[in-house]
Amino acid sequence: MSQQAMPAPEHRLSAVRGRLLWLRHDPFLDDPGTALAEEEDGLILMAGGKIQDVGSHAALVSRLPPGTPVDHHSGKLIVPGFIDLHVHYSQVGIIGAAGHRLLDWLGQTTFPAEMAFVDPAHARAVAAFFCDQLIRHGTTTALVFTTVHPHATDALFEAAMARSMRMVAGKVMMDRNAPASLLDTARMAHDDSLALIDRWDGMGRLHYAITPRFAPTSTPEQLEAAGALRKRFPHLHVHTHLAETLDETAWVRSLFPDRACYLDVYDHYGLVGPRSVFAHGIHLDEGEFRRLFESGAAVAHCPTSNLFLGSGIFRLAAARARNRPVQVGLGTDVGAGTSLSMLATAGEAYKVAQLAGHLLSPAEALYLATLGPARALGLDDRIGRLAPGHDADFVVLNPAATPLLAMRCQQAGSSADLLSALFTLGDDRAIAATYVAGSRMAPS
């Protein structure tokens, strides 16, 4: 779809019929055998952008008044809308720019791309394209990095609002170790963020995230300003990067010699707690995992990015250890990530988990793409499952989207195996439809 006015919420009852699949609970911690909830021939009733009821078609069909519109997705699989827990909208134009490790990638690829966002028209065009692409890939909510320019955050929120999407984003705070044209100051970052919070947080389905890029590009004064915002608005999200590479981790140690570890830098400034999401978390020790767990903070695991930049192997099983399970969700981390597809990202998470000695089950992969990130964002009472009272955000997957997928999925003996095939072979071609707040969004 192209940019448009915010769609009016559909208050009439409508319904979607098909094979439904979602998670009852966390398959890493609770009985994995009963984690997947399924309705072979299911029905979702919705009105006003919310799910009214979910169950079998046989049980619910009598609730439909005559003439109620029903979208019947025969042969398809309906799952909760995907939640991308870490992505940079300013970097969609540099996916696959090869030849770098993290710190060179930032200097030679990322920063030049972000400089172009000084032009508000460019920001608006990319934001609209990005939101359309999320929908095309079945992603209905994302935690998004913008750029240092306040109008780039306005542009993203405007585009999300025009599509009624639940979106979490914030202005990048960055006052050192980057090109001069991308730097703010501690004071500017504080005041610009404050103005954006006033303008956007809580508007429609929008949430503001305090967004220092990462410790090396913020002075202690700026991190203090970020912490002051968090203290003043404790409901806000915090979104930053943590322990992606060893070079970066060593750099942080030299910049903040008084802090015990990388995580302690953020902790010192009051930035570690519920709704704090740290991208990567590859090079963390036991104490840092424990502190993340105890504080209620979360990690965004970004497998395609970690592979593309050669950053390292995320230790998923260690992060989710039963005695102190850190909340984890998947992020595409585009542009270092190589796909906006959460299907493809889950497929790569499986391979990275293999390298770290963990067999990621299809239910666990679905958790990392739906309920896990919803919990990381503190929004699991609204998104991440097919449940009454939740936002009517869901995705219709087509197991016959390509000849190879069709052949493979015909052999699938269970819904878990079907999911596994979709994670391995699926991408935006496998998204038959995306429903955002109950509205079927036209493909773009």
Ligand SMILES: [Zn+2]
């Ligand atoms: Zn990132």
